Amino acid sequence: MESIKNRRTIRKYKQQDISADLLNELLEESFRASTMGNMQLYSVVVTRDAEMKAKLAPAHFNQPMVTSAPVVLTFCADFNRFSKWCRQRKAEPGYNNFISFLNAATDALLVTQNFCTLAEENGLGICFLGTTIYNPDQIIEILGLPEQVIPVATITVGYPDEHPEQPDRLPLRGIVHEERYHDYSPEMIDDIYAYKESLPENKHFVEINHTETLAQIFTNIRYKKSDNDYMSAGLKRVLIQQGFLDE
């Protein structure tokens, strides 16, 4: 699986379109992922229309890939279809609760990763937009998602027009635990993060951001507590609105 080993996020795409046949084939194969009780608790919205991309862009903080990629895919946790089937078959669905959201989100995310692997195996490049759960209310409005449907991942897809460096990863020993979770000592933290902190690009990053440490870029600039608290409140409102959480 060289494509997984060598993967890199692609943010620049060729003009070349992705044929509907190829896209559908990859999506259909991705749906082979494990799914809770074979309920397939997901939907995928395909965006190709320039006007729709322009509408979606602000929800993703105007990251340029949303408008420049030939295809944008929004993967949604979806209990709407299954619940409609239940009601039509004299069965009362009981999926208006938090665990059902997480079950459906899990289904949707497994399919998302499967799709990414298949796309990359077929010469496409992808960028995973983590912004999807930051502004789910906007995406729900734009794509017309009904109750019991929440977007959980967005992927921009296209033929790569760049070949960026692979980003660093933490050493295996920093992530894998044998038999029990061995909590991290200060020495282990130093060891695990040493390589990341030693990289020239990260040192440069600290310099231009005028912080003392790399970690401060995350806590003070990129992923701030105030933003996280604000978005958590928004996400909870969306879970209530879409019928997965009580007030």
Added chain:
Amino acid sequence: MESIKNRRTIRKYKQQDISADLLNELLEESFRASTMGNMQLYSVVVTRDAEMKAKLAPAHFNQPMVTSAPVVLTFCADFNRFSKWCRQRKAEPGYNNFISFLNAATDALLVTQNFCTLAEENGLGICFLGTTIYNPDQIIEILGLPEQVIPVATITVGYPDEHPEQPDRLPLRGIVHEERYHDYSPEMIDDIYAYKESLPENKHFVEINHTETLAQIFTNIRYKKSDNDYMSAGLKRVLIQQGFLDE
């Protein structure tokens, strides 16, 4: 990607062990998945010890794969390691909120699916245990997961000792939406679920469960509202306990 196209869940494994080298190689490659801001918000706990498997089994409703598979992997959403790094670098982490749980869970689930694909490409078989988020409190206790760590997926892995039929999937048109979500009419629901309902094994399933419809097996027996509500309350308690949600 024949392995994704032809995948089936494997619940029976050969006695043959999985070498530590192979397992580590697959895990390391799986960590190439997209991750929020390259924070790698996950940990994996490897269970090989028979005693530990026996302890985990009840949390997974004693599904036999937990004790019979050579390896059980618990993939966890983990903001503990990153937060410890922040504190050690004069940065105050702000990840004790709901969005941070979902960010970390997303990271962990992408890695989980990546691992499954790689395992299958290497001749292994896997079973995804959705039960992980039903009893996270028990798993937290058994594996010693600290605050800011929550298990989100468990995979049993081994060399296949069975070759089951591939399960059915809904037709593509039932899942993919062009440009906007087109909500399902009663006719579309009939169409989408027709094949599933026509399968002899599902008709048999209805017969032995003495229900009127297939959907009733889901709502009245397998995934009941009372169970979902109960597990949702438990999951919320765990999110509070592990520091991702306010009371």
